Amino acid sequence: MVFNFDLLNAAYKTQDLSRISTIRPLQGGTTLGRAASSVGECSLGYSVIDSNSNPYVITAAHCWYGENIGIYQGASYIGTRSSIFHYGNDVDAVAIRVSSNSLLSNYVYNEVFTLTGVETPGNDVIGQTICMLGRNRGESSLCGPLQSKNSSMFWNNPNIGEVWFNNSRLASYNSTGGDSGGTVFNRNTLMGVNKGRFETGEGNYYGVYSHVGNVTNRLGLTPKTW
16 A cells, blocks of 8 residues: 655644634734634734834724724734724725734635735736635635726725725625635735625625735835745
C-alpha cells in the first residue's frame, strides 16, 4: 500500500476553531465586539500599520460609530476604536489600534491563501470574482462577480442620518448583519472592506464594499501583506 503525503509549509498553522473563538494572530473575517462574548457586532477586515509601524486592524466605520471604545476579538481585548476613520464618499472604514504588532497577520480565517497582494483602484474588472468573509459566513467565504465600480447612493446611518457614498463596489455576494467590516478578497489579493448589503426592488441583492486602495488613501495606513 502506498501513502501520499502533502508537505505543509511549517509557517502555516492548522487549528480547529471558529471565528468567534479567540484567534491569534488576528485574522480577517473573524468576529469583533464591544464585549468579551461570542456574539460580537462586526467583522475584522485586515491588518495595517501606520508610517511609524504602529499596529491597527480595519473594520467598517459605521460599527460603533462615534464611540471610542475597547474592542474584543473572541473573549480577549485587542485595542481601542481609534479616531482614524472615514465615513462617506468612497470609504466606510475605521482603524482599531491594537496593543502589539505580534497580533497582526495577513491571514484570512479558514483560507489556504494569505494576503500577499493589494488590488490597485482602477485595475478591478467588471465580472471578476470577489469573495467576502465575515462573521456570519459559516466556515467559508461567499463569492460572486463584480457588478459595479461606481455605485452612488445615500446610506442611512442612525447616528447622523443619510450620508452620500460614491465609487462603492457592488458584487454578487450576500452580506448580512455582523458581516460589516469583513475581508473582501480573491485568493492572495486583498480587495477591500465589506460595507453592507444593497437590495433592489426585484428582490436581488449585492454585497457592497470600500475598495482597499481608497481606504488606504483616506486613512493613510498600509495593509500587512507579509
